Amino acid sequence: MRRSPLDRLFPKAAILSALAGVLAGAALLATSASRAAEDAVVIPAPAMDEPTADGLETAVVAGGCFWGVQGVYQHTAGVVNAVSGYAGGTKATADYHTVSTGTTGHAESVEIKFDPKKISYGKILQIFFSVVHDPTQLNRQGPDTGTQYRSAIFVTSEAQKKVAEAYIAQLDQAKAFKRPVVTKVGKLEAFYPAEGYHQDYLTLHPSQPYIAYNDLPKIENLKKIFAENYLDKPTLVSDAKATN
Template sequence: MIVKKLVTFALGTGAAIAAIAALSLPTTHQSVEAAVPIPGPRTNVIATEEAQVAVFAGGCFWGMEAVFQHVRGVRSVRSGYAGGSAETATYEQVGTGRTGHAEAVRIVYDPNIVTYGELLRIYFSVAHDPTQVDRQGPDVGSDYRSAIFPQNAAQRSVSRRYIALLNDSGRFSRPIATRLESGRFYDAEDYHQDFMNRNPRHPYILAHDVEKVEDLQATFPQMFTSTPAA
């Protein structure tokens, strides 16, 4: 079930808001678990280059993109698909849940300003609910799974250890569902890029993603920037 296809693309803005309210669906925001304060990783990726890349999946890429665009030190964020092949990396095909892709974001960041570990902390605490399996709030299917696509061995090691730390911390009421996967990242269609900034009144954005950015600012004020990355 892909609510943003069935509701927000099929109806006008006013009708879509009413339809979403009538469905009484849970939000993609981690209010189910609450935007819990969590410890940072005990290990980190050593900065060896001026710019590094992180790829995360965690529900609809519109909200994930919006959150990381407002992280200080992030240079760019692209919405796209990871985990499947190039031939099926289209919104219509990925939405069937049969291509192996997850909706994901590719983050280019300056490790001298924000570390990979800090990005992970934001990812697990405010960007999505890492305890949900093959869904985020109203969006259901393997294409909305929680997954990290490490770009090197160091990222894989830090991510694996951090998941173990969070599971042992008792901060979440359910086990972390986030998977470590491999696979190339493919850009989504142009109309998905920079979606929240271009469509700030879109009903899906208002219902599910605005409060994620607000939680980022409230939980990590020192990492927040009001000027979004491209």
């Protein structure tokens, strides 16, 4: 077979080698961008917080894939249960397959039951903004894209609404992040627990590549930045069910 002038100037082996280098570089950049999304940011505590009250309180937050969000709060002292699920849409569409289309209004969310005498709502939010996710990413989180991965706080009371909105304004004013916070605050209409195989996923599958790369660093960040709030042994959904 005759070789063209281009073949002589640029042998195929060299072209393939160069192409491989370009692809590897692009993959590295993509990986770096994804990894950066999981880096924690040290931020000030909220200037406004709820007063301490008796009994358990519920907080619902959304910050990307619920596996990592749930995992962080299961390692947080004062949290008695953290359940992966869906909020923002209707009961009819509250299943993983349908929510994954990004057309239901649902966000992958976590319902957090906590003891306000051991951890405040403000501290729950500080952990949320610091180590759980990047609140400046709109309708995405790290490698996941779509409205189901949006940053949101679903409040259960007027007091929670005031604390959440004041904290977002405080963080923006302090320029705690390089970009504005895009987290939306809205009333919780309903929370629907996710399928059983999604519960305790981080603990049950620590070597799963997505968990190992995207979510285990969040647990390490919690341990490092919020050492006084860190639990080494996670509080699992399966444990909570066994005690009820």
